Amino acid sequence: MTVMENISALNTPLLQVDGLTKRYGARIGCADVSFDLWPGEVLGIVGESGSGKSTLLSCLAGHQTPDLGRVRYEDRDVLAMAETERRRLSRTDWAYVHQNPRDWLRMGVSAGGNVGERLMAIGGRHYGQIRETATDWLGRVEIASDRIDDRPSAFSGGMQQRLQIARNLVTSPRLVFMDEPTGGLDVSVQARLLDLLRGLVRDLGLSVIIVTHDLAVVRLLAHRLMVMKSGRVVEQGLTDQVLDDPQHAYTQLLVSSVLQV
Numbered sequence: 001m002t003v004m005e006n007i008s009a010l011n012t013p014l015l016q017v018d019g020l021t022k023r024y025g026a027r028i029g030c031a032d033v034s035f036d037l038w039p040g041e042v043l044g045i046v047g048e049s050g051s052g053k054s055t056l057l058s059c060l061a062g063h064q065t066p067d068l069g070r071v072r073y074e075d076r077d078v079l080a081m082a083e084t085e086r087r088r089l090s091r092t093d094w095a096y097v098h099q100n101p102r103d104w105l106r107m108g109v110s111a112g113g114n115v116g117e118r119l120m121a122i123g124g125r126h127y128g129q130i131r132e133t134a135t136d137w138l139g140r141v142e143i144a145s146d147r148i149d150d151r152p153s154a155f156s157g158g159m160q161q162r163l164q165i166a167r168n169l170v171t172s173p174r175l176v177f178m179d180e181p182t183g184g185l186d187v188s189v190q191a192r193l194l195d196l197l198r199g200l201v202r203d204l205g206l207s208v209i210i211v212t213h214d215l216a217v218v219r220l221l222a223h224r225l226m227v228m229k230s231g232r233v234v235e236q237g238l239t240d241q242v243l244d245d246p247q248h249a250y251t252q253l254l255v256s257s258v259l260q261v
């Protein structure tokens with residue numbers, strides 16, 4: 001990129017979402033959701049169970065087709081894209097970290113293989129280099145290099161989640177979707193994972209959309225917050241502002257119920 005292209009990239013949102021709506025029959029999944037995501041920005045999406053967080057995330061990532069609305073990634077219309085192009089984006093520029101790593105890791109393949117496989121999917125062919133990069137990434141997610149040939153089934157839940165993160169980030173994506181990445185883990189394991197995620201997001205300059213019902217997670221990770229209720233965005237703003245001075249009654253309830261715990 002030239003300097004001018006760099007400056008212009010900084011002035012353009014990475015993702016532009018406009019009026020996104022998804023219904024399941026008569027039921028609303030998400031309705032009229034609009035926002036911009038900027039390079040290097042972490043956007044948190046919170047709301048109680050059934051508020052539409054996962055529906056929104058899966059529509060953004062192209063796993064579901066919305067009924068209405070527009071999604072632009074850089075200068076590309078994501079919804080009008082051919083399936084092959086969207087798949088290519090998912091392997092290169094985008095990553096998706098799911099709540100349950102066991103469903104998304106290849107449990108019969110070694111830890112190193114799980115990471116290396118993603119490099120091979122984008123054209124990596126040199127075995128030595130792939131193994132070296134996989135070892136480096138295991139180190140970055142705090143998995144000892146002598147575990148490289150172990151299968152994920154021999155790993156703890158926290159290690160499996162860290163392996164899923166390495167598998168996702170090894171291809172240097174720019175935009176990472178995360179769906180409850182710390183869900184289902186012990187509190188101390190969650191804290192370590194959050195710390196790790198925060199470091200990676202900062203060091204790699206990632207743009208992230210993270211869905212969670214856990215306000216502590218967004219407090220630590222997200223620059224900006226969107227609060228959803230019944231499929232709609234009821235409040236959005238800078239994370240600290242929204243959490244310290246919630247304007248909408250629903251956000252006030254969310255925040256106060258956490259404080260009572």
Ligand SMILES: Nc1ncnc2c1ncn2[C@@H]1O[C@H](COP(=O)(O)OP(=O)(O)OP(=O)(O)O)[C@@H](O)[C@H]1O
Nearest residue numbers: 024027028029047048049050051052053054055056
């Ligand atoms: N496949 C589906 N078929 C029908 N209705 C669905 C489907 N998926 C979600 N819904 C409905 O859409 C609404 C939003 O659900 P969604 O799973 O997006 O919420 P969520 O905030 O992610 O909840 P959770 O935190 O429990 O995952 C809910 O009313 C839900 O019942």
